[in-house]
Amino acid sequence: MSISTSTPAKLAPKDDDVSSSNEGMLSRRGFFTKLGILFNGLAAAVLAVPIVGFLASSITRGRASGYLSWVPLGSVNEFPEGETRLATFQNPYVMPTDGKTVDTACWVRRIAGDQFQVFAVNCAHLGCPVRWFPQSGLFMCPCHGGAYYRDGSRASGPPERGLFEYPNKVENGLVTIQAGELPTPGAVAFLTGEKPPCVS
Amino acid sequence: MRIMIGKIGKWFDHRLQLAAPIREAVEHPVPRNTASWWYVFGSAALTVFILQLVTGILLALIYVPSAGEAWNSLQALNHDIALGWFIRAMHGWGSNFMVAIVLIHMVQVFLFGAYKFPRELTWILGVFLLLMTLGMAFSGQVLRFDQDAYWGLGIGASIASRVPILGPLIVKLMLGGPIIAGATLSRFFALHVFVIPGLLIGFVALHLLMVIKLGINEWPMPGRIVKRATYEAEYHALTKKDGAPFFPYAIWKDMFFAAFIILAVAACAYYFGPFGPTGKPDPTIIQTVPKPDYFFLWLYALLSLLPPSLETPALLIGPVVVILGLLLLPFLSGEGEKSWKRRPIAVLTVLLIAIILGTFTHLAGFTPWSPHMNAWSGDPVPDRFIHGTTALERQGALVFQVKQCRNCHSLGEVGGQRGPTLDGVAVRLTQDQLIRQVIQGGGNMPAYAKNLSPAETTALVAFLETLHPAGQAPARDASRDVVAGDEKRPGGTQQ
Numbered sequence: 008m009s010i011s012t013s014t015p016a017k018l019a020p021k022d023d024d025v026s027s028s029n030e031g032m033l034s035r036r037g038f039f040t041k042l043g044i045l046f047n048g049l050a051a052a053v054l055a056v057p058i059v060g061f062l063a064s065s066i067t068r069g070r071a072s073g074y075l076s077w078v079p080l081g082s083v084n085e086f087p088e089g090e091t092r093l094a095t096f097q098n099p100y101v102m103p104t105d106g107k108t109v110d111t112a113c114w115v116r117r118i119a120g121d122q123f124q125v126f127a128v129n130c131a132h133l134g135c136p137v138r139w140f141p142q143s144g145l146f147m148c149p150c151h152g153g154a155y156y157r158d159g160s161r162a163s164g165p166p167e168r169g170l171f172e173y174p175n176k177v178e179n180g181l182v183t184i185q186a187g188e189l190p191t192p193g194a195v196a197f198l199t200g201e202k203p204p205c206v207s
Numbered sequence: 208m209r210i211m212i213g214k215i216g217k218w219f220d221h222r223l224q225l226a227a228p229i230r231e232a233v234e235h236p237v238p239r240n241t242a243s244w245w246y247v248f249g250s251a252a253l254t255v256f257i258l259q260l261v262t263g264i265l266l267a268l269i270y271v272p273s274a275g276e277a278w279n280s281l282q283a284l285n286h287d288i289a290l291g292w293f294i295r296a297m298h299g300w301g302s303n304f305m306v307a308i309v310l311i312h313m314v315q316v317f318l319f320g321a322y323k324f325p326r327e328l329t330w331i332l333g334v335f336l337l338l339m340t341l342g343m344a345f346s347g348q349v350l351r352f353d354q355d356a357y358w359g360l361g362i363g364a365s366i367a368s369r370v371p372i373l374g375p376l377i378v379k380l381m382l383g384g385p386i387i388a389g390a391t392l393s394r395f396f397a398l399h400v401f402v403i404p405g406l407l408i409g410f411v412a413l414h415l416l417m418v419i420k421l422g423i424n425e426w427p428m429p430g431r432i433v434k435r436a437t438y439e440a441e442y443h444a445l446t447k448k449d450g451a452p453f454f455p456y457a458i459w460k461d462m463f464f465a466a467f468i469i470l471a472v473a474a475c476a477y478y479f480g481p482f483g484p485t486g487k488p489d490p491t492i493i494q495t496v497p498k499p500d501y502f503f504l505w506l507y508a509l510l511s512l513l514p515p516s517l518e519t520p521a522l523l524i525g526p527v528v529v530i531l532g533l534l535l536l537p538f539l540s541g542e543g544e545k546s547w548k549r550r551p552i553a554v555l556t557v558l559l560i561a562i563i564l565g566t567f568t569h570l571a572g573f574t575p576w577s578p579h580m581n582a583w584s585g586d587p588v589p590d591r592f593i594h595g596t597t598a599l600e601r602q603g604a605l606v607f608q609v610k611q612c613r614n615c616h617s618l619g620e621v622g623g624q625r626g627p628t629l630d631g632v633a634v635r636l637t638q639d640q641l642i643r644q645v646i647q648g649g650g651n652m653p654a655y656a657k658n659l660s661p662a663e664t665t666a667l668v669a670f671l672e673t674l675h676p677a678g679q680a681p682a683r684d685a686s687r688d689v690v691a692g693d694e695k696r697p698g699g700t701q702q
Binding site: 063066095102103105107134137142144149154163165166188 | 362493576
């Protein structure tokens with residue numbers, strides 16, 4: 008059966024057998040099947056570009072224009088010297104469906120004059136919100152017991168580093184910070200060129 | 208009437224041709240001794256899954272997957288829509304039941320050796336079904352968009368960010384942007400409602416198909432060894448000799464248990480009500496203590512108890528090892544003994560894992576590692592610790608309270624448990640050691656040198672030195688007696 012190769016096109020049901028035994032020769036049907044697969048592959052590749060582009064937009068968008076920008080927190084006078092106060096700001100990148108989630112809190116420490124430290128509320132361990140206790144001069148995290156000193160450095164508990172700090176400057180009497188991304192241990196290490204925690 | 212129905216049925220079946228395969232499937236012979244109450248968990252998991260699909264669709268009629276509106280729509284479900292609270296409660300309790308039943312099913316399959324040849328692929332699909340069930344549980348917790356969900360996402364992002372090099376990209380992909388916001392909720396909605404359930408339905412179908420094609424695992428007999436060469440013939444001989452059709456011989460137990468589970472979910476929903484939502488997902492409200500749902504509590508405990516240096520490797524490598532281990536299990540022990548009576552290591556492994564998960568979950572119920580954020584202002588020093596003390600010692604008790612020591616240290620079993628309880632601290636540490644510990648910290652305690660004046664430290668240590676049981680003398684540095692001559696009891700004599 009498989010030897011009768013003279014008219015492969017007419018032996019449609021056994022097309023596979025025929026083309027495989029007929030080495031080097033490609034049947035018309037087999038050719039079109041392969042062409043069809045190739046054509047669909049091309050269509051898939053064309054379709055993949057917008058799909059991947061769409062899915063990755065949350066990454067690529069940050070690369071292009073950058074999510075970070077300078078945000079004012081309030082007048083310098085709102086922050087007494089030597090004290091640490093909670094301030095809130097609106098995240099610079101907003102979508103209409105974000106609701107309250109774009110409002111972000113941060114701890115502002117005015118050391119003296121125009122010298123500030125602005126800390127993220129997110130614990131450097133796993134991101135729970137830390138609270139400031141002026142009496143003992145400590146930030147404490149309610150989740151896993153991380154604690155930090157008033158300058159943000161690690162005091163105790165599971166965090167491997169101090170609190171995340173926003174770059175800040177005073178402009179026209181306003182305390183301004185560079186913000187826009189959720190501070191996470193990996194991301195901050197990535198931005199500042201720190202070693203990732205798993206290497207240390 | 209009956210003839211009419213029969214005719215209509217025939218008309219459909221002539222076109223669908225489904226009656227024969229369905230009859231074949233439900234009447235396939237099963238070994239008689241598998242008609243056991245031990246074999247009902249798989250069908251129970253399927254039952255709860257269908258329940259989740261139904262209640263989930265009902266919730267989707269009202270729920271709004273928008274960061275600005277989700278919380279309000281949950282409130283509307285709880286309070287405004289007739290029986291909305293009950294459907295939410297059914298869905299929430301259904302998810303707890305589903306995770307539990309899937310785990311019990313898995314343990315049963317493991318202990319009965321049902322993963323062995325030729326049912327390896329059934330087990331592997333089962334492992335994926337477990338992972339998807341957990342994925343549904345986590346994404347469902349996110350859809351209950353409250354404070355726990357918001358900060359839980361932050362924890363997820365912090366864990367994901369630790370992946371070397373790719374971490375920050377994964378975080379943005381997971382959050383759908385730079386922060387936890389509208390896009391985050393929307394993509395978890397897509398996962399919870401479309402992607403994972405779609406995969407679940409497909410995997411459940413394949414899982415069931417293989418159960419029917421390969422036959423249900425026979426009741427394991429000690430000494431009946433599985434061999435690749437002979438097993439299938441032996442199994443067929445068994446179902447021929449001692450088999451019975453699944454329907455109606457075995458199915459009635461599945462049906463009873465399925466109905467029981469549905470009623471149990473409904474009873475829990477009725478008595479305990481829906482889960483949350485807790486506070487509004489407003490990131491500026493930081494007075495919150497986020498906690499994961501029940502089935503992730505063990506992970507919460509593990510993350511607090513691991514040494515910091517081990518945390519990232521354990522988080523990133525641990526799951527890979529566990530999942531790979533589960534996937535490879537049927538290939539590592541695909542033959543041999545099935546009965547748990549002859550597999551002590553298997554039984555001990557299950558017990559060990561159950562005890563570990565149980566212990567961690569229990570610990571996470573009262574979180575001894577977390578400071579009690581309000582203990583300093585809410586839990587006064589019990590009277591008996593101040594009774595008959597000097598003015599300096601009372602001043603020390605005040606310092607003890609005001610400087611938030613109570614947040615981590617308990618007195619009279621009240622207060623935080625992050626640090627050691629201080630009821631008998633004077634027996635353990637001498638005056639010098641107490642001063643050093645307060646000033647320099649150490650052993651997971653912050654240093655207080657910058658936050659205590661010398662006078663405050665003196666008072667505090669004087670108070671701490673009164674903390675010893677009535678009949679037991681405080682610890683003393685013997686060398687000091689030699690140097691200072693016959694000094695009175697220490698405390699208050701330092702500047």
